[in-house]
């Protein structure tokens with residue numbers, strides 16, 4: 001068994017879905033295909049949840065737009081009268097009747113109930129298209145397999161139960177190709193949950209580990225894992241081989257190529273993960289596996305819109321354990337993750353994403369105990385396998401506010417000078 005993961009960009013329109021079918025057709029291994037919502041559907045559904053939750057009249061426009069964009073794809077993929085039309089209509093009818101009811105008071109719960117439709121719809125279209133193309137595949141509702149807690153929007157997977165479910169489901173089938181949703185799970189009471197944005201990679205890795213798959217392939221619109229995001233860098237190079245450790249570190253520091261939780265499940269079972277281009281499926285891509293090497297070319301990770309929170313105890317007391325405990329519990333309460341931290345004798349500094357839903361709450365609460373100052377509009381630059389020349393290269397016209405070195409990685413919080 002192999003696992004393929006197709007993200008939003010690889011199913012963004014009808015020709016992308018046709019391309020997916022060609023890739024699946026090219027190799028005839030038993031496959032579980034994990035699919036994300038089409039193109040920007042998740043973002044559109046997020047907007048829909050907001051207007052629904054606030055009971056705004058634009059709910060109708062929002063849902064019509066999402067319906068129309070999917071119907072256009074259906075029309076390009078299927079002849080008139082094909083069952084795909086009825087099936088997609090039925091899914092939208094279900095969503096619309098949900099929207100006609102009053103929302104509960106829990107935003108995150110409503111979010112998962114609605115945003116999950118993106119994957120339900122995309123997998124239905126992909127599965128029917130594969131069937132139409134002559135590939136006998138089965139649509140699998142992942143919510144019957146991946147069981148999570150009720151921490152909506154960031155649900156944690158019950159690995160033991162989910163592994164049992166996966167084995168029971170897939171190991172008793174003669175079929176070769178399965179199509180299922182990334183990003184989704186369900187509570188033990190069958191309420192839909194999601195695993196965190198960009199979570200489909202994680203789903204693919206979990207299934208690989210549960211089914212002891214031969215490999216995972218993540219199909220992307222880039223030739224593999226690059227040493228920098230082409231959005232910020234003109235000259236990028238592909239990394240041909242990465243070990244699990246480096247892949248985790250790069251994802252953790254914010255390289256957007258894989259979800260940070262992806263590597264751990266496959267590392268445990270030593271399952272290789274390929275990142276390959278869906279535009280050029282026969283080229284090598286990047287392989288992540290159990291490799292040993294001393295050094296790689298430098299990799300650069302940029303995070304923009306960072307905030308530096310400077311915490312000074314009022315009485316100049318040292319940043320002692322009680323203080324740290326309080327600071328971390330406030331951060332945990334608001335779900336604010338530190339991208340970088342540093343303490344001195346009398347201050348503690350945290351660099352984090354300037355997330356408007358988390359940072360103000362944290363600052364407000366910290367201000368009850370400490371003197372707080374803030375610097376924003378900052379960037380966090382991480383270089384793995386750095387050398388002095390690469391540091392100088394990224395610091396042109398930048399002021400460094402905070403930096404941390406270890407033997408393989410340097411991180412710098414910087415402000416752009418104009």
Ligand code: ASP
Nearest residue numbers: 036042183197198199200
């Ligand atoms: N559709 C979800 C998102 O856009 C999950 C994923 O694509 O991995 O975040």
Ligand code: MG
Nearest residue numbers: 007008036198
């Ligand atoms: Mg994605």
